[in-house]
Amino acid sequence: MTKIGVKILNRDVILDTAGRAVLHSLQDYKIQNVKVGKWIVLEFNETKEQALIQAEAIAKTVLINPLIETFQLEVI
Amino acid sequence: MKKLGVIQFPGTNCDRDIFFFGQELGFKPEYLWHQNLFSTDEFEMIIIPGGFSFGDYLRTGALAARAKVMKSVTEFAVKGGPVLGICNGFQILCEAGLLPGVLVKNQESILSNTNKLNTNQNSISNLNTNSNLNVNSSQNEMPEIINKSFTDKWVSLNRVHSNSFFYSKQNNLNSQIRLPIAHGEGCYYLPQDQIQQLEDQQQVWFRYAKSENPNGSIHDIAGVMNKNHNVAGLMPHPERALFDWMGGTDGRGFLC
Numbered sequence: 001m002t003k004i005g006v007k008i009l010n011r012d013v014i015l016d017t018a019g020r021a022v023l024h025s026l027q028d029y030k031i032q033n034v035k036v037g038k039w040i041v042l043e044f045n046e047t048k049e050q051a052l053i054q055a056e057a058i059a060k061t062v063l064i065n066p067l068i069e070t071f072q073l074e075v076i
Numbered sequence: 077m078k079k080l081g082v083i084q085f086p087g088t089n090c091d092r093d094i095f096f097f098g099q100e101l102g103f104k105p106e107y108l109w110h111q112n113l114f115s116t117d118e119f120e121m122i123i124i125p126g127g128f129s130f131g132d133y134l135r136t137g138a139l140a141a142r143a144k145v146m147k148s149v150t151e152f153a154v155k156g157g158p159v160l161g162i163c164n165g166f167q168i169l170c171e172a173g174l175l176p177g178v179l180v181k182n183q184e185s186i187l188s189n190t191n192k193l194n195t196n197q198n199s200i201s202n203l204n205t206n207s208n209l210n211v212n213s214s215q216n217e218m219p220e221i222i223n224k225s226f227t228d229k230w231v232s233l234n235r236v237h238s239n240s241f242f243y244s245k246q247n248n249l250n251s252q253i254r255l256p257i258a259h260g261e262g263c264y265y266l267p268q269d270q271i272q273q274l275e276d277q278q279q280v281w282f283r284y285a286k287s288e289n290p291n292g293s294i295h296d297i298a299g300v301m302n303k304n305h306n307v308a309g310l311m312p313h314p315e316r317a318l319f320d321w322m323g324g325t326d327g328r329g330f331l332c
Binding site for chain 2: 013014063067068
């Protein structure tokens with residue numbers, strides 16, 4: 001079994017309401033900005049290489065909208 | 077009698093309104109379930125109603141756009157059949173690639189984000205770098221953007237181009253109308269280079285009246301069309317403006 005994690009964050013043009021709410025509650029810390037995204041875990045019965053190829057295709061066609069989001073894959 | 081297909085997903089909640097809308101304006105409506113294909117030759121027109129399809133999981137309209145019924149909707153649209161998406165239906169058509177752009181959370185003005193980003197050189201222009209997770213953007217100042225929540229009210233709209241299949245055939249239709257809106261994610265967005273192309277190709281269908289933009293949409297856009305003008309999407313609800321007792325009758329022009 002191969003698990004691939006897909007990290008998704010909004011592009012900066014999109015208002016990150018969750019990130020802003022968290023930032024406001026962290027004013028006691030020296031922090032400049034907070035971004036809240038999504039973490040999606042995909043499980044495959046494939047080799048790492050094959051799973052990564054499939055995960056990239058799934059991310060691009062379903063999991064993200066390239067107009068507003070970026071993603072990064074991670075084998076976990 | 078002209079047959080109107082009304083698409084239903086789990087979470088669609090304006091389907092009965094659209095069914096009545098069609099009946100009232102001389103169509104024979106029929107529900108089309110999201111798990112089924114349909115025969116595209118049997119229908120004169122397809123409407124995707126509003127609601128919260130699939131609970132708005134992942135992104136608004138994203139899961140509905142990939143449902144089986146959308147294969148038939150795409151086939152119908154490619155053949156030139158008229159397809160109208162209202163509210164969540166508009167979001168679904170964008171996610172399905174049948175209309176350009178995307179609808180995001182209501183805010184003061186999405187243009188202020190893009191202006192800010194342009195000056196920060198933190199550009200969104202490179203759309204090919206999907207896998208580039210930009211963690212360094214935490215260095216930016218927090219832009220002065222005001223979040224807006226779900227908005228439910230009547231708004232004034234201006235028809236920009238009358239080349240759409242919908243709201244175009246009668247000569248006596250007003251170009252300025254009033255319709256109700258009810259949405260939390262109606263802020264229309266396209267990157268700057270693509271928005272100019274949309275304008276140049278006369279694909280902007282309706283704009284919110286000046287200073288009445290309720291959701292921060294770029295160029296005050298409330299509705300757009302595809303290049304062939306047979307597929308259209310609109311955030312306001314024409315089916316909620318059929319009689320005076322509803323508050324207005326401008327919605328009647330949409331299915332003539």
